[in-house]
Amino acid sequence: MTNHIQRFFKRYVHSSVKLFCFFIVVNVVLFIGLTAISGSRNDHNPTKLLSALSEELPKKIEDFSLSEVNRDLLDQDQAWCMVINNESGDVVWNYQLPEELPRHYTHGDIAEMSRWYLQEYPVFVSNEEPGLFVLGYPKDSFWKLSAYKTSTSIKIDVFGLITLFLINIVIVLILFIYNSRKIEKCIKPILVGIEEISSGRHAQLTEKGELSEINAKLNKVAMSLQRRDMARANWISGISHDIRTPLSMVLGYSSSLEESHTLSPDQQDKVSAISQQAARIKNLIEDLNLTSKLEYDMQPLRLSKLSPVELARQVVCDFLDSGLEEKYSIEFLSDPQSELYHMEGDEALLKRALTNLIQNSIRHNPGGCEIIVSVSCNESDTRVVIEDNGIGVSAQKLAELNSKSHYLESTDENLRLRHGLGVLLVRQITEAHHGTMTMQSTEGNGFKTTLSFSA
Numbered sequence: 001m002t003n004h005i006q007r008f009f010k011r012y013v014h015s016s017v018k019l020f021c022f023f024i025v026v027n028v029v030l031f032i033g034l035t036a037i038s039g040s041r042n043d044h045n046p047t048k049l050l051s052a053l054s055e056e057l058p059k060k061i062e063d064f065s066l067s068e069v070n071r072d073l074l075d076q077d078q079a080w081c082m083v084i085n086n087e088s089g090d091v092v093w094n095y096q097l098p099e100e101l102p103r104h105y106t107h108g109d110i111a112e113m114s115r116w117y118l119q120e121y122p123v124f125v126s127n128e129e130p131g132l133f134v135l136g137y138p139k140d141s142f143w144k145l146s147a148y149k150t151s152t153s154i155k156i157d158v159f160g161l162i163t164l165f166l167i168n169i170v171i172v173l174i175l176f177i178y179n180s181r182k183i184e185k186c187i188k189p190i191l192v193g194i195e196e197i198s199s200g201r202h203a204q205l206t207e208k209g210e211l212s213e214i215n216a217k218l219n220k221v222a223m224s225l226q227r228r229d230m231a232r233a234n235w236i237s238g239i240s241h242d243i244r245t246p247l248s249m250v251l252g253y254s255s256s257l258e259e260s261h262t263l264s265p266d267q268q269d270k271v272s273a274i275s276q277q278a279a280r281i282k283n284l285i286e287d288l289n290l291t292s293k294l295e296y297d298m299q300p301l302r303l304s305k306l307s308p309v310e311l312a313r314q315v316v317c318d319f320l321d322s323g324l325e326e327k328y329s330i331e332f333l334s335d336p337q338s339e340l341y342h343m344e345g346d347e348a349l350l351k352r353a354l355t356n357l358i359q360n361s362i363r364h365n366p367g368g369c370e371i372i373v374s375v376s377c378n379e380s381d382t383r384v385v386i387e388d389n390g391i392g393v394s395a396q397k398l399a400e401l402n403s404k405s406h407y408l409e410s411t412d413e414n415l416r417l418r419h420g421l422g423v424l425l426v427r428q429i430t431e432a433h434h435g436t437m438t439m440q441s442t443e444g445n446g447f448k449t450t451l452s453f454s455a
Contacts, residue, residue, distance in 0.1 A: 016176060046124045046142065049073055050135045053081060054126045061093050061130040071095075077137060084110065084132040092131060116144055193218045243285060250278045301346040301432060308382050308453075309339045309375045311347060315354045316373050327368025330358065334375045341377035343453060345433050353429040356422040357386040357449050365390030369446070380455055387448035392441040401439055426451075 049070075058064050061083055066074070074081065074095065082094035084105055091103040101119060102109075109118075110132060114125050118134075122142035126133045149157075254275035257263065263271065316332045324330065354373070361371045369390035376383050393401070401423055423439075426449075430437045435453040 016180065020172070020176065046122075046135060046137065049077075049079075050124050050126050050133070053135065054128050054133050057083070057128050057130055057133060064093055064130070066095060077141075079135060079137050081133065081135045083128075083130055084134060086127075086131050098136075115146065190214060190218065193222070243281075247278060247282055247285075251275065251282065254278060301349070303344050303346060305342050306345055306347050306350075307339065307342055308377060308384060309334045309341075311350055312354060312373055312375045312384055315351055315358065318355075319358055324362075325368070328362055328365075328371065330371045330373065332373050338375055338377040341382065341455075343377075343382055343455070345453075346429075349429045349432070353426045353451070354384065354386065356426050360422055361386065361388040361390060361447065364447075367391075378455075382453045382455065384451045385448065387446060389446040392443050392445050392447050394443045398439060398441050 052073075053066070053070055056064070056067060056070065064083075073079075080094070080096040080098065082091050082097050084090070085092050089105045089107070089110070091097070091105075098121070101121070105113075110125075112118075113123050113134070117123065118136060120139045121136045122139075122144055123134050123136040125135075254271055257271040258268065258275060312334075313332055316330050319330055358371060358373070361369060365388060367390075369388045371386065371388045374385045374387075376385075427437045430451050430453075433453055435451055438450045438452075439448070440450075441447040
């Protein structure tokens, strides 16, 4: 049960970590995409254009003319340019210079425009041999920013950003772990309760907290199932008790009549049939009582240290000593090493399980069969195998035996009860000993049942 709950929360944690990683990756991709988009929109590079224009400047400004390519670039950006004489401050050449701008500049004007703007026009300058080359753009087309940082402050900024990023990740992880613990604290009792109810055990959850309504409903379901199971168990016990007395009378009278010499052969056969069917009903009631007690945990196990090899050998000997018909044979197999091992178990219940399996092989093979009972033990587990070479069962029937609880089904033409109660009882006894039961068969090739018990 604990493993199921741990697996549930592990899957929850893994999915949450994946979502967190996905969140980080998405943010990184978005940042890279935003940077790429911003860079693609920043295709107008004034510095590059200024350099290209400056390279065309001749030593004598009178000989200067823009190339067609650069002229197209200026027109495309609605840009303009001019050359200012370094000595006089006069504009000695221009291209599309706005009318409101002056044609003469002082050293202070030049210093101001080199750093900021020229009357709100963003400008970029380059000092060349003919003079100061100025490239200007329309108003509000560029922002000119100025920042100063020491190398130490830059290092502090970088370190601070990295630290801030890591602190944010740690905070997110702490909040995630806290939330996971909180969810686990709320859900774990519910999962435990569901596991208890599914196993047929009583569950009582505390009806408080954020999920108190769910806990209350689970308690209600548990109580309802418990009342129903107790009613069913009491009904079976009551019916069995009421039938036991008249059935004992039937068995007693039929036994007396079988010993009578005054009955005709036909009457003797009928009395014998009555006695056999009454005995079958008695065994069926005993199985029904036992399986009901095992199902509702009303049958305490009387555990003792026993030898699996010796127990199986006694069951086989009981069948051989009871006058087994010649068409049936039982062989017992084991090895000397297995006889050294012991296990904790209820001797009476385990004998009942093996007896039922052997009886099934006899009952379902009226033409006879060979039955092999084998026991093998080692340090990890104990295995008891009962197999026969009889008629076996179909794949569909085998699937039914493995998939559902089998109570009474019907009777055949000889009034023999065809039920799977014996199989259910064997499975319940095996599971009560924390073991497993597996069945294998193919039609016409016998039947094999393996009981495995962990050491």
